[in-house]
Amino acid sequence: MKRWLAAVALGFTLAGAAHAAIDTYEFADDAERARFRELTQELRCPKCQNQDIADSNAPIATDLRREIYRMLGEGKSNQQIIDFMVDRYGDFVRYKPALTGKTAVLWFGPLALLVGGLVLIAVIVGRRRRVTQADGADSLSAEERQRLAALLDKNQDD
Known part of the structure; x- marks a missing residue:
């Protein structure tokens, strides 16, 4: 069967x-x-x-x-x-269309999107780095630094 x-x-x-x-x-x-x-x-x-x-x-x-x-x-x-x-x-x-004005997007579109994406990522990362540096440890006041040092010393003693 x-x-x-x-x-x-x-x-x-x-x-x-x-x-x-x-x-x-x-x-x-x-x-x-x-x-x-x-x-x-x-x-x-x-x-x-x-x-x-x-x-x-x-x-x-x-x-x-x-x-x-x-x-x-x-x-x-x-x-x-x-x-x-x-x-x-x-x-x-055609699998490989000729390079003309009408087919330029087919040939260069993916490359343009890739380059545009990389530029966008670079701009975003650059802005975040600048914001992080501006808000970093250098912006702590003297009182905040002393308090932070005291907390760190307290944790090392425990």
Whole structure:
């Protein structure tokens, strides 16, 4: 009974993989196959968003792979294919978007936030140090110092 349940569970888990689409494209040479692989790994699936179109089983990824294959067959360059995809889906479709005015925030935003945070921390720490130094032991009156010394001497005697 346990073996039968294990076999059924295994069958259900593998059922999803059995329906995965497998693209079979014929390329003129290995260089064209390498270009196809490079392009499909460089472009992000618009539906999955965290997978490239080479690894995605989404229908749109299948369509994009087919479109790349068609464009390669027409003799288009890698840059022409990437430009077509960016025009159609935006800069988000590239894993490494080009540095432009629109994508500058993507490239420099995290660094600016980090530097801004470090400056803010430095300002806060600097202000606290100045306040601590101003309110430190030097601000005790002579009477307070004598009282403090008496308390310290009393504790040493005990």
